[in-house]
Amino acid sequence: MLETLAMFGFGPDGWGPAMLRAAANTVAVAAAGFALGGGLGILVAWAKIAGNAPLRWLAAGYTTVLRGIPDLLVIYLFYFGSGLLLTPIAHMFGAEGFVSLPGFLAGMGAIGVVSGAYHAEVIRGAFYSVSTGELEAATAIGMPRLLKFRRITLPLVARHALPGLGNVWQMVLKESALISVTGLVEIMRQAQIGSSFTRQPFTFYFAAGVLFLTITILSGLIFNRLEHRYSRGRA
Amino acid sequence: MDFEFLSQTFLKLLHGIPVTLELATLSLMLGACLALAFAVIRVRRIRPLNWLVIGYVYVFRGTPLLVQLFIIYYGLAQFPEIRSSFAWTYLREPYWCALLALTLNTAAYGSEILRGALLSVPRGQIMAARACGMSGLLLFRRISFPIALRQALPAYGNEFILMIKATSLASLVTLADVTGIAARIIAETYRPVEVFVAAGTIYLALSYGLILLVRLAEIRLNPDQREPAPGAGVSAARKEVNP
Amino acid sequence: MNQMTPPAQPPAVSVRGLRKRYGALEVLKGIDFDAHRGEVVSILGSSGSGKSTLLRCINMLEIPEDGTVTVDGTEIELVAQRGGGRRPADTRAMDRMRARIGMVFQDFNLWSHKTVLGNVIEAPTHVQKRPRAECIAEARTLLDKVGIADKADQYPSRLSGGQQQRAAIARALAMKPAVMLFDEPTSALDPELVGEVLRVIRALAEEGRTMLIVTHEVGFARDISDTVIFMNEGVIEESGPPEEVFAAGNNTRLARFIEG
Numbered sequence: 001m002l003e004t005l006a007m008f009g010f011g012p013d014g015w016g017p018a019m020l021r022a023a024a025n026t027v028a029v030a031a032a033g034f035a036l037g038g039g040l041g042i043l044v045a046w047a048k049i050a051g052n053a054p055l056r057w058l059a060a061g062y063t064t065v066l067r068g069i070p071d072l073l074v075i076y077l078f079y080f081g082s083g084l085l086l087t088p089i090a091h092m093f094g095a096e097g098f099v100s101l102p103g104f105l106a107g108m109g110a111i112g113v114v115s116g117a118y119h120a121e122v123i124r125g126a127f128y129s130v131s132t133g134e135l136e137a138a139t140a141i142g143m144p145r146l147l148k149f150r151r152i153t154l155p156l157v158a159r160h161a162l163p164g165l166g167n168v169w170q171m172v173l174k175e176s177a178l179i180s181v182t183g184l185v186e187i188m189r190q191a192q193i194g195s196s197f198t199r200q201p202f203t204f205y206f207a208a209g210v211l212f213l214t215i216t217i218l219s220g221l222i223f224n225r226l227e228h229r230y231s232r233g234r235a
Numbered sequence: 236m237d238f239e240f241l242s243q244t245f246l247k248l249l250h251g252i253p254v255t256l257e258l259a260t261l262s263l264m265l266g267a268c269l270a271l272a273f274a275v276i277r278v279r280r281i282r283p284l285n286w287l288v289i290g291y292v293y294v295f296r297g298t299p300l301l302v303q304l305f306i307i308y309y310g311l312a313q314f315p316e317i318r319s320s321f322a323w324t325y326l327r328e329p330y331w332c333a334l335l336a337l338t339l340n341t342a343a344y345g346s347e348i349l350r351g352a353l354l355s356v357p358r359g360q361i362m363a364a365r366a367c368g369m370s371g372l373l374l375f376r377r378i379s380f381p382i383a384l385r386q387a388l389p390a391y392g393n394e395f396i397l398m399i400k401a402t403s404l405a406s407l408v409t410l411a412d413v414t415g416i417a418a419r420i421i422a423e424t425y426r427p428v429e430v431f432v433a434a435g436t437i438y439l440a441l442s443y444g445l446i447l448l449v450r451l452a453e454i455r456l457n458p459d460q461r462e463p464a465p466g467a468g469v470s471a472a473r474k475e476v477n478p
Numbered sequence: 479m480n481q482m483t484p485p486a487q488p489p490a491v492s493v494r495g496l497r498k499r500y501g502a503l504e505v506l507k508g509i510d511f512d513a514h515r516g517e518v519v520s521i522l523g524s525s526g527s528g529k530s531t532l533l534r535c536i537n538m539l540e541i542p543e544d545g546t547v548t549v550d551g552t553e554i555e556l557v558a559q560r561g562g563g564r565r566p567a568d569t570r571a572m573d574r575m576r577a578r579i580g581m582v583f584q585d586f587n588l589w590s591h592k593t594v595l596g597n598v599i600e601a602p603t604h605v606q607k608r609p610r611a612e613c614i615a616e617a618r619t620l621l622d623k624v625g626i627a628d629k630a631d632q633y634p635s636r637l638s639g640g641q642q643q644r645a646a647i648a649r650a651l652a653m654k655p656a657v658m659l660f661d662e663p664t665s666a667l668d669p670e671l672v673g674e675v676l677r678v679i680r681a682l683a684e685e686g687r688t689m690l691i692v693t694h695e696v697g698f699a700r701d702i703s704d705t706v707i708f709m710n711e712g713v714i715e716e717s718g719p720p721e722e723v724f725a726a727g728n729n730t731r732l733a734r735f736i737e738g
Binding site for chain 2: 537539569573574575576577579581583585587588589590591600601604605606633634635636646649653
C-alpha cells in the first residue's frame with residue numbers, strides 16, 4: 001500500500017508530477033470546451049428566442065441532434081475530420097503521414113459543439129425565468145439595446161443560469177476523459193500510460209478516479225460560491 | 236458526400252444495434268432494481284446503509300463512466316484473488332464488464348430520480364392510506380411506489396436515452412456496438428463524415444423511438460391526466476391551516 | 479359531561495389525559511372525553527385550538543406525548559422510543575385499530591392513480607382481505623348511497639370537490655368502521671358544493687353511526703350533534719348537548735366564536 005502511494009510521489013521515479021500535469025490538461029481542455037460551448041450556446045439560445053423561423057428550426061435541429069449522439073462519435077468526427085482537411089494541406093508543405101488537429105484542439109472543438117447544445121437549453125430556460133418586468137424597466141428608461149443586454153439582461157440571466165451551468169461543467173469534465181482517444185495526455189491517457197508501464201492498471205485508474213473526484217468537489221465548491229455571490233439581493 | 240458509401244456504411248452499422256440496445260436495456264433494468272433499493276434506503280434513512288449509498292452515488296456521479304469501465308475491465312485483472320475466483324469467467328469478458336459498469340453507473344443516477352419521485356408522493360394520500368390501516372410493504376406496494384413510478388417516468392425515459400449514448404463507450408473495450416463498428420470503418424477508410432452521419436442517424440432513430448415508447452407508457456399509466464372535468468379540484472380560496 | 483342516559487356498553491371512543499406538543503408549542507393540554515356508541519360529537523374551535531390534532535390522535539396519525547386513547551374497547555399501548563416521544567408497542571395492532579376507524583380528510587386525499595371504485599375497494603380488499611367481488615358490490619352500493627354511482631369508473635381528478643369528498647366518505651364507510659372521524663370535511667370546498675357533502679354526513683348521523691366531526695359549520699353542528707365540544711388553546715372549554723352549549727350568555731369566548 002505504501003509503495004503504491006510512493007509511486008505517485010514526486011521523486012525521479014514518481015508518477016505524481018505526470019498525473020498532475022495530466023490533470024491540468026484535463027481542466028484546460030474542459031474549460032476551453034466549456035467556454036466555446038458557452039459562446040455557441042448563447043448564439044443558439046438567442047436564435048431560439050429571438051430568431052426567425054428558419055433560424056429557430058436550425059437551432060432546434062442543432063440541440064436535438066447533438067444531445068442524441070454519443071460524444072465519442074463527435075470526437076472521432078473532429079479528430080479524423082480535421083485530418084481529412086489538414087492532411088492534404090500539410091502534404092503540400094512537405095509533411096508526411098496523417099496530420100490532424102492536435103488532440104487538445106480536436107477535443108476542445110468536440111466538447112464545445114456538444115456542450116453548446118446543453119448550454120443553449122440552460123440559457124434559454126434562464127432567460128424565460130427572468131421576470132419581464134426587470135427587463136422592461138431597462139427599456140422604459142431608454143437604455144440602448146446593446147447596453148441593456150450588457151448591463152441588465154446578461155447579469156440577470158447569468159444568475160438564473162448558474163446552477164444549470166454548474167451541471168454542464170460537471171458533464172464536460174467527465175466528457176474530457178473521452179478525449180484520451182485522440183492521444184491528448186489528460187488524466188485517462190496518462191493513467192493508461194502509467195498502467196501499461198507498471199502493469200498496475202487498477203492503481204492508475206483508481207488514481208484517475210480520485211483526481212476526477214477531487215476536481216469535481218472543487219468545482220462544486222466554486223460554483224456554490226458563485227451562486228451565493230450572484231444571488232445577492234435575491235428574495 | 237458519397238451516398239453509395241453512406242448506405243453501405245449504414246448497413247454495416249446496423250449490425251451493431253443489437254449490442255447497443257441489449258447493453259442499454261439490460262443495464263437500465265438491472266440498474267433500476269438497484270436504484271430502487273438505494274432510493275428506499277435513502278428515503279427511509281436506514282443507517283448506516285444511508286451513508287454508504289450517499290457515498291456510492293457521489294462517486295459514481297462524480298467520476299467519468301470511462302474510469303469506472305476501465306477499473307472494472309482492466310483494473311480488476313491486476314488482482315490474483317479476482318483472477319482465480321469464479322467471477323473471473325465473467326469479469327474477463329468485455330461484455331460483462333461493460334454491462335456491470337453501465338449498471339452501476341445508471342443505478343447511481345436512477346436512485347436520485349426515484350428518491351425524488353418517492354419524496355414527491357402527496358403526503359395526504361399516504362396519510363389516507365395509513366388511516367385505513369395500511370403500513371410497511373403494503374403501503375409501499377399499493378400506494379407510494381405506483382404514484383412515484385408515474386412521477387419518475389419522464390426522467391427515467393431521459394436516463395434511457397443517456398444509456399443508449401453511454402453504450403458507445405463499450406467500443407473502447409473491444410465491443411462491436413454501433414460506435415465500435417463505426418470507429419473501425421473510419422480507421423479503415425478515413426471517411427469520418429459519412430460514417431458520422433450514418434452512425435448519428437442510427438443513434439437519433441434509437442433515441443426518438445425510445446422517446447415515443449416512453450410517452451406511450453406515460454399516457455397508459457396516467458389515464459387520469461387527460462383533460463380534467465370543469466370544476467374539479469380543491470378550492471384554494473377556502474383552504475385553512477389545521478393546528 | 480354528556481347528558482344521555484348511561485349506556486350499557488363502554489364508550490366507543492375514550493380519551494384520557496391527552497397531551498400533544500410540537501416542539502415548544504403544547505397543542506393539547508390534557509384532554510378527557512368520551513364518545514358513546516351512536517353518538518354524534520361535533521368539535522368546534524378556532525384555528526390553533528387543537529381540534530384537528532385531537533382527531534388525529536384518536537387514530538394515531540399523531541402520537542400524543544401523554545394520555546391514552548381507547549377505541550371500541552381496545553387501547554393502543556404506547557411505549558417510549560429513543561430520540562424522545564412515543565411509538566406504538568404493536569404496529570399491527572395499531573393498523574387493525576385504524577381499519578376500524580374511518581377518516582375523512584379536509585383535502586379528500588383520494589388516491590390519484592386509482593378510479594373512484596378502485597379507491598373505495600382498496601382497503602377492504604387489501605387491508606381487510608375480503609373477497610374482491612364482495613367489496614366491489616358493496617362499493618357500488620356505497621357510491622350510490624353518497625350519490626355518485628355514475629362516477630365509479632372515473633379518476634378523482636375528473637370529479638368536482640364535492641364529488642371527491644363524497645367518494646372519500648364512501649371509501650371510509652367501505653371498511654365498516656366502528657367510528658367515523660371527519661376532519662373539517664367541507665372547509666376546502668366551494669360554497670355551493672358544501673351542501674351536498676353535509677347532506678351525506680347528516681344521513682350517516684341519522685343512521686346512528688358514532689361520529690366525531692371537526693367542523694366550522696356551526697349551524698350544521700348544532701343541528702345534527704348529540705354533543706358539542708368547544709376547544710380553545712388546547713383544552714375543552716365547553717361540552718354538552720347543543721341546546722346547553724349554545725345557550726346565550728354561557729361563555730363569551732364561544733359566543734364570540736359563533737358570531738365571528
